[in-house]
Every structure is written in structure tokens, then in C-alpha cells.
Amino acid sequence: MSVSLEDARQRDRLDPLAGWKAHFELPEGVLYLDGNSLGAQPLAARQAVAGTLDQWRDELIGGWNQGWFDAPERLGRLLAPVLGAGEDEVLVTDNITLNLFKLLGYILGPGGESSQAGRGVVLSEGGNFPADGYIAEGFSHLAAHEHRVLPEGEPLESHLEGVDVVVLSQVNYRTGALRDMAATTRLVHDHGAEVIWDLAHSAGALPVALNACDVRYAVGCTYKYLNGGPGAPGFVHVRRDYQSRGWQPLSGWHGHAAPFAFAPDYAPAADLTRFRTGTHSALAYSALEASLAMWARVDMAALRDKSLALTELFRACLADVFAAHGIEDITPAPEARGSQVSLVAGEHGFAIVQALIARGVIGDYREPGLMRFGFAPLYLSHEDVWQAARHFREVVESGEYRAERFQVRSEVT
Amino acid sequence: MSVSLEDARQRDRLDPLAGWKAHFELPEGVLYLDGNSLGAQPLAARQAVAGTLDQWRDELIGGWNQGWFDAPERLGRLLAPVLGAGEDEVLVTDNITLNLFKLLGYILGPGGESSQAGRGVVLSEGGNFPADGYIAEGFSHLAAHEHRVLPEGEPLESHLEGVDVVVLSQVNYRTGALRDMAATTRLVHDHGAEVIWDLAHSAGALPVALNACDVRYAVGCTYKYLNGGPGAPGFVHVRRDYQSRGWQPLSGWHGHAAPFAFAPDYAPAADLTRFRTGTHSALAYSALEASLAMWARVDMAALRDKSLALTELFRACLADVFAAHGIEDITPAPEARGSQVSLVAGEHGFAIVQALIARGVIGDYREPGLMRFGFAPLYLSHEDVWQAARHFREVVESGEYRAERFQVRSEVT
Numbered sequence: 029m030s031v032s033l034e035d036a037r038q039r040d041r042l043d044p045l046a047g048w049k050a051h052f053e054l055p056e057g058v059l060y061l062d063g064n065s066l067g068a069q070p071l072a073a074r075q076a077v078a079g080t081l082d083q084w085r086d087e088l089i090g091g092w093n094q095g096w097f098d099a100p101e102r103l104g105r106l107l108a109p110v111l112g113a114g115e116d117e118v119l120v121t122d123n124i125t126l127n128l129f130k131l132l133g134y135i136l137g138p139g140g141e142s143s144q145a146g147r148g149v150v151l152s153e154g155g156n157f158p159a160d161g162y163i164a165e166g167f168s169h170l171a172a173h174e175h176r177v178l179p180e181g182e183p184l185e186s187h188l189e190g191v192d193v194v195v196l197s198q199v200n201y202r203t204g205a206l207r208d209m210a211a212t213t214r215l216v217h218d219h220g221a222e223v224i225w226d227l228a229h230s231a232g233a234l235p236v237a238l239n240a241c242d243v244r245y246a247v248g249c250t251y252k253y254l255n256g257g258p259g260a261p262g263f264v265h266v267r268r269d270y271q272s273r274g275w276q277p278l279s280g281w282h283g284h285a286a287p288f289a290f291a292p293d294y295a296p297a298a299d300l301t302r303f304r305t306g307t308h309s310a311l312a313y314s315a316l317e318a319s320l321a322m323w324a325r326v327d328m329a330a331l332r333d334k335s336l337a338l339t340e341l342f343r344a345c346l347a348d349v350f351a352a353h354g355i356e357d358i359t360p361a362p363e364a365r366g367s368q369v370s371l372v373a374g375e376h377g378f379a380i381v382q383a384l385i386a387r388g389v390i391g392d393y394r395e396p397g398l399m400r401f402g403f404a405p406l407y408l409s410h411e412d413v414w415q416a417a418r419h420f421r422e423v424v425e426s427g428e429y430r431a432e433r434f435q436v437r438s439e440v441t
Numbered sequence: 442m443s444v445s446l447e448d449a450r451q452r453d454r455l456d457p458l459a460g461w462k463a464h465f466e467l468p469e470g471v472l473y474l475d476g477n478s479l480g481a482q483p484l485a486a487r488q489a490v491a492g493t494l495d496q497w498r499d500e501l502i503g504g505w506n507q508g509w510f511d512a513p514e515r516l517g518r519l520l521a522p523v524l525g526a527g528e529d530e531v532l533v534t535d536n537i538t539l540n541l542f543k544l545l546g547y548i549l550g551p552g553g554e555s556s557q558a559g560r561g562v563v564l565s566e567g568g569n570f571p572a573d574g575y576i577a578e579g580f581s582h583l584a585a586h587e588h589r590v591l592p593e594g595e596p597l598e599s600h601l602e603g604v605d606v607v608v609l610s611q612v613n614y615r616t617g618a619l620r621d622m623a624a625t626t627r628l629v630h631d632h633g634a635e636v637i638w639d640l641a642h643s644a645g646a647l648p649v650a651l652n653a654c655d656v657r658y659a660v661g662c663t664y665k666y667l668n669g670g671p672g673a674p675g676f677v678h679v680r681r682d683y684q685s686r687g688w689q690p691l692s693g694w695h696g697h698a699a700p701f702a703f704a705p706d707y708a709p710a711a712d713l714t715r716f717r718t719g720t721h722s723a724l725a726y727s728a729l730e731a732s733l734a735m736w737a738r739v740d741m742a743a744l745r746d747k748s749l750a751l752t753e754l755f756r757a758c759l760a761d762v763f764a765a766h767g768i769e770d771i772t773p774a775p776e777a778r779g780s781q782v783s784l785v786a787g788e789h790g791f792a793i794v795q796a797l798i799a800r801g802v803i804g805d806y807r808e809p810g811l812m813r814f815g816f817a818p819l820y821l822s823h824e825d826v827w828q829a830a831r832h833f834r835e836v837v838e839s840g841e842y843r844a845e846r847f848q849v850r851s852e853v854t
Contacts, residue, residue: 055499058501060501062502066497066501066502069497069498073494074491074494077490077724084479084482085466085467088468088473088479088481089475089478089803090803091671092671122535122539123693123718125691125693126535126539126691126693129691137583138582154705157703158694158703158705158706159693159694159719161706161707162694162707163692165706166689166692169550169688169690170551170690171584172584257722257723258504258505258723259720259721259722259724260722262719275583277542277582277583278538278576279575280538280539280572280576281538288808290570290807292567292590294574294578294579305536305538305539306539307672309671309673309722311490311671311722311725312724390503395702395703
């Protein structure tokens with residue numbers, strides 16, 4: 029390969045983030061390049077969850093007074109610096125789908141910033157993770173607004189006419205392409221519209237700079253690069269001066285100004301708390317809190333440097349294999365990339381990923397034809413990446429992926 | 442007291458459910474009468490959660506193929522018999538607030554059973570847990586429907602004119618009053634309206650008979666009598682023949698007919714799965730599954746007998762104290778009661794509850810003036826209830842609740 033194993037090891041010796049790997053539980057014999065789907069487990073998660081089980085056993089209902097109830101705000105404060113936001117600008121709650129619905133209602137609904145007497149227009153992105161479009165469709169359908177889709181590959185500026193709210197991902201889940209958040213936010217605002225950023229594939233993958241980019245609204249999840257655990261809670265961001273401008277339509281009692289007064293009428297909390305709905309899982313929040321306490325101490329600039337070094341290393345090791353076997357490397361240029369390598373291998377993509385998994389190299393496959401490899405800088409070493417590339421080379425060059433057992437599609441992934 | 446300790450112990454010796462207590466983790470020195478707020482911890486919960494942490498560590502993303510993804514349906518099948526529903530009629534997902542919103546949109550929204558070109562009318566209950574009204578208000582506000590409130594104490598039949606959907610609790614969270622589900626459902630249907638039942642204070646408290654009562658729609662939580670853990674997921678019930686009649690407005694990718702096809706357009710799953718939204722917490726579901734596996738084996742008729750025996754025992758032990766100290770016992774007659782005792786003690790209610798908590802007798806207080814004591818038949822013995830009554834008597838008769846420290850209101854409860 030174009031980089032030697034010794035070179036990779038030397039890079040590990042110079043890596044300022046190398047110490048973080050010891051903070052994770054990683055199974056023997058696995059090279060995990062799927063942290064973009066589900067992040068690995070922080071060592072601290074187990075103890076945190078055990079602590080919450082102890083609280084439940086010993087304090088029973090009293091646990092709600094001892095940290096559970098305020099977890100959405102407390103975890104938001106931990107997460108905020110990772111996103112470049114103020115500490116009262118992030119709330120950890122529900123999931124991306126639900127948080128998008130809330131923001132759409134908050135902006136377009138009665139009393140909102142872009143309150144519409146008639147039809148408002150929501151624009152979501154084609155060619156991106158379709159869930160954001162699904163919920164934009166559900167919202168528009170219910171509230172009698174219009175939902176449009178930006179055709180994949182077409183420039184945003186030519187589709188902003190008449191649009192009120194745009195939902196965009198900072199990093200595309202398939203290609204790993206990174207949008208220019210500052211320029212795009214400016215463009216949308218200049219057209220008199222609002223943009224909601226989906227940070228699913230950027231939070232914890234690179235330094236996000238919400239305030240520096242003048243972002244007003246964002247959502248994201250914490251179970252990918254942020255290592256919060258399977259199905260860990262999502263988050264919602266609203267810039268401070270936009271936090272009391274609208275009605276949050278999923279108006280639950282935890283978002284009430286005085287939830288324990290049990291008042292007959294709904295009165296939203298003055299701040300981001302109004303984006304809470306009902307009772308949340310204390311177990312889920314405790315695992316996430318263990319991870320966010322770690323993330324609050326991560327040097328995000330060093331994280332970005334290492335992310336780019338790892339993705340470049342993988343590509344450099346395999347450039348000749350890609351060329352010889354008709355695999356198209358669609359990974360964007362470094363400055364326009366998240367933290368993943370995206371490869372198109374036509375009909376063989378699925379089987380190659382399966383053959384790699386059989387060797388303990390975990391990437392994933394997304395229809396149609398796409399192999400994705402995510403690089404989580406906190407727990408992947410340069411040597412890990414070198415070894416993963418070696419396996420990839422062997423699987424493809426030997427043709428071992430052609431075995432029958434690698435062609436069988438599983439039901440879910 | 443009117444019942445002796447020896448009598449209480451004798452009743453425990455004859456109790457067919459006595460063996461269940463050993464399946465729970467209960468702290469030393471605590472008499473827990475707040476299982477109607479947060480249920481005690483099943484012994485099996487800790488091991489189940491540890492198993493999910495192991496899966497996350499060892500299987501990483503593969504865990505989703507090994508039970509996590511199907512948990513909402515699998516847990517729904519476990520829960521269904523406890524609710525008197527068919528096994529494909531219950532889905533465990535999100536929380537009550539969100540599930541109510543989904544059902545309102547499903548029934549009233551475009552394409553729904555009571556689809557409205559103009560304004561539909563939603564009726565919620567005054568004097569009950571206000572969260573159901575809050576979300577009915579949010580829904581109506583966003584979707585341009587009308588939200589009305591049934592004044593507390595007024596008969597439902599005189600407020601059904603022009604109403605499309607009614608949201609009712611089977612058991613009132615304050616008084617413990619049990620509505621006649623069969624008669625009320627018939628009444629609402631006869632008026633051409635739909636009723637959504639909230640089972641928060643009945644699921645696991647008594648035998649619920651959704652199918653026998655001709656119920657079409659219900660929601661509930663699992664963290665009270667069902668012991669699923671703090672903030673455990675909620676559930677939604679839709680009768681089989683009503684499962685593909687409407688659009689679920691919180692249309693997330695897990696509710697898609699083919700979530701992993703990543704199709705650009707939303708197409709709802711044919712069945713109850715369409716009520717799923719986004720990714721759920723595997724940790725939260727594993728604790729709940731441990732509890733539901735237990736509940737699937739509980740004799741619900743015996744549970745009801747014991748529930749009534751325990752509430753009667755508590756009242757009988759204290760009738761003279763209530764009379765002597767101006768405490769009003771508003772607990773309904775046995776056949777019209779959930780599994781709680783409700784007492785009104787005016788200005789002293791809060792302090793009495795605090796003084797009891799200081800003695801390890803956990804009840805709760807709800808504004809204005811209400812003391813609630815919940816009786817979970819699986820882990821409370823007759824002796825426990827007798828001892829709790831003894832403490833109650835001592836606290837009131839000695840006036841120890843008048844101490845300064847019991848007057849301080851905590852922020853959350």
C-alpha cells in the first residue's frame with residue numbers, strides 16, 4: 029500500500045487525540061467504521077446507567093428531584109460548546125423527526141416568526157436522508173402548508189422563490205458532502221426564509237459553528253458520532269433571541285411554564301424548555317450524559333485534523349484498488365467533507381460490505397449501491413484505518429465477496 | 442386500629458399474589474405508596490439493561506438487527522393482554538403527549554376516519570391531568586380545529602353536541618375515579634364521535650378490557666403501575682380494523698412501509714407500525730421488556746381483588762383519624778375506583794405528605810390540597826399497608842407534620 033504500517037504507527041505516536049481511545053469499550057477483533065450510524069460505547073456509560081438504576085431502586089419517585097427532571101437542559105449545556113452554541117441554546121429531547129416537526133410548527137404556525145394566514149412553503153432536500161422530507165410532508169399535510177423537494181444536485185438558490193422554511197443537512201448521509209453553513213444560511217436569510225439545519229452527520233464529526241454561522245434553528249441526534257447509545261435522545265437548537273417567538277405545537281406538560289402547577293391551560297416556558305413534550309427516559313439520558321461529559325473536553329480543531337487525516341489515509345491506501353476494480357470514490361475534497369468515505373461499487377457494494385463485516389471490519393451499505401465508511405477520530409487509530417484498508421484490498425482482490433453467503437440481504441441494517 | 446397487625450399478616454398468608462413481591466427491588470425501610478407516579482424496579486430490569494449495554498459494546502450497529510429495531514412491536518405484543526387487546530393492536534412508542542397528537546391527526550386529519558374539510562372539534566376533560574388538554578390545544582391550534590374542555594363534574598352527554606373526538610382518562614389522576622369504559626365508549630360512538638382513552642392510571646392497576654368495551658383508540662404510559670422505569674416509553678392502541686384509515690401526522694422513517702429502502706416519499710406501514718416516529722432508546726426498551734415479560738403472567742382478576750382489599754384496608758385503619766382531623770376521604774366506591782386512595786386535608790396536605798416521606802412512607806401531593814396514595818398489588822403486602830396507616834395515624838395525631846421543615850415546597854415532584 030502507498031502508506032506502510034510503520035508510517036501509520038508513527039502517526040499514532042504523534043496523535044494528540046490518541047489517549048481518547050482508552051475511554052471507549054471496543055470489542056476484540058473489530059475495526060469499527062460505522063460510528064456514523066451508531067457510535068461506540070464510552071467506558072463511563074455503564075457506570076452512569078448503573079447509577080440511574082440504583083437511583084430508581086433507592087430513591088424511587090424522588091429520583092425526578094435529583095437530576096432526572098432537568099436532564100434535557102443540563103445535557104443541552106454540555107452539548108452546546110460542541111455545536112458552537114450558547115449554553116442556553118440547546119435542549120436534548122425526543123428525536124430528529126419530532127424536533128423538526130416542532131420547529132416547523134414554531135416557525136410557520138400561528139404566532140410564529142413566519143406565521144402564515146394561508147399556505148406556507150417548506151423545502152426539503154432530495155437525495156438526502158429521506159426522514160426529514162417525510163416529516164416535512166406530514167407537517168405540511170396536517171397544517172395545510174406546501175411541501176416542496178429540492179431536486180438532488182440542483183443549486184438551492186434557484187429553488188428559494190416563495191419558500192418560507194428550508195430543511196438542510198450540514199453533511200449528506202450518503203456522499204458525506206459538507207455544505208457551507210455560513211454562506212447557505214446567509215443565502216436563505218437573504219431570501220427572507222428560515223433554515224433548519226440537521227446536524228445528524230456533523231455533530232461530533234467536525235467543529236460545528238452555529239453562532240458563528242448565524243444559525244437560528246437546528247436539530248440533530250446523539251447516537252452517531254456523539255456516542256450517546258442506541259436511540260439516544262436528539263436535540264433542538266434555537267438561537268437565544270428566537271426562543272420565545274412562536275407556539276410549539278407538540279405542547280406537552282414538560283414544556284409548560286409551571287409543569288407542576290397542573291394549570292388547566294397551556295402556557296409555554298419562556299425559553300427552550302418549551303420544546304420538551306412529556307416524560308423522558310432517565311436511563312437513556314444517563315448514558316448520553318456520560319458521553320457528553322467527555323465531549324465537552326474534546327479539542328474540536330484537533331478532531332477535524334485527525335478526521336481528515338484518517339479519511340485521506342484510507343483513500344490513499346486503496347486508490348489503486350478502486351481504479352483496478354471499477355469502484356468510484358465519491359468522497360468530496362477534504363474541505364467539503366464530513367468524516368466519512370463514500371464509495372460506489374455498483375452491484376457488488378452490498379457483498380463487499382458483508383465480506384468486510386465477516387472479517388470484523390464494520391462499514392455499512394445504503395441503497396442504491398453505496399458503501400459508507402465513517403471515521404470517528406476519538407476511537408480510531410491510524411493503524412486501525414491501515415488494517416481496515418488492508419482487509420478491503422484483500423476482500424476485493426481475492427474476490428472473496430463473491431461467495432454466496434455475502435449476497436443475502438438482511439431485513440434491517 | 443380497626444384491623445390488627447395479626448389480621449393483616451393473616452391476609453398476606455392467604456394472598457395468591459404474595460410471591461410477586463420477591464420479583465422487585467425495594468429499598469429497606471420504605472413503604473412505597475407512589476407506584477401510581479413511578480413504579481418500583483423489577484429485579485429483572487438491571488440484568489436486561491446490562492445485556493443491552495453488552496450488545497451495544499459487542500455488536501455495535503448489529504444490535505439493531507438483534508432485537509432493538511422490532512422492540513416497539515414486540516413489547517406491544519407483551520402488553521396487549523394486560524389491556525384486553527389483540528396482540529397486533531398495541532405499539533410501544535414515544536410518550537402519551539406525542540401519541541395523543543398522532544391519534545388526533547390520524548382521526549381528524551386529511552384522509553382520517555372523521556376527516557374534516559373545515560373545523561373539527563376536540564373535547565378534553567377539565568379536572569383531569571392537564572397534559573391531555575395541553576396537547577389537544579396544540580393540535581387544534583396548528584391544524585385549525587376547535588378545542589373544548591368538558592367542565593369538571595358535568596356529565597359528558599350534555600357536551601357531545603358537535604364534538605368529533607373526545608379524550609378521556611379511564612382513571613382520574615386526582616380522585617382515582619374509574620369511568621365506565623363500555624358505557625362511555627357506547628355513548629360517544631352513539632353521538633357519531635370517537636373517543637381516545639388515556640390509560641395512564643389504569644394500565645397495570647386493574648384489568649383493562651379494550652376489546653370487550655369496543656374501544657378503537659387508546660394511549661398510556663408504562664412507568665407507573667407497569668414498572669417500566671423512569672420515563673419508560675408510552676404506548677398507542679388502535680383496534681385492528683381501524684389501523685389503516687388515516688394519515689399519522691408525525692410521519693417518521695420508522696413508521697414507513699419500507700424504512701431501509703430510503704425512498705424519497707413517505708408511505709405509511711400498513712399496520713400500527715405507522716405510529717412509530719424516529720429511532721428509540723434501546724436501553725429504555727430493555728428495562729420495560731423485563732417488566733412486561735412479568736406482567737404477561739399476572740392474574741389480572743386477582744390483581745383487582747387485591748387492589749381493592751389494600752385500598753379498603755388503608756381506609757378502614759384510618760377512618761377515625763380522618764373524621765377527627767377534618768381529612769376528607771374522596772376515594773370513590775370500590776367498583777368506581779382505580780388503585781389509589783385520595784384524601785383532601787386542606788392546608789395541611791402538603792406537610793402531612795412530607796412528614797410521611799420523612800418516615801419512609803412515600804405518597805404524593807398534588808395541588809390543590811390533595812394527598813394521593815397509590816397501591817401497587819404486586820409489591821405491597823397487607824402488612825405494608827397496615828404499617829403505612831400506623832405511620833399516618835402517628836403523624837397526624839402527634840402533629841409532627843407541623844414542624845417547619847415539612848412546610849418547604851420542593852421545586853419538582
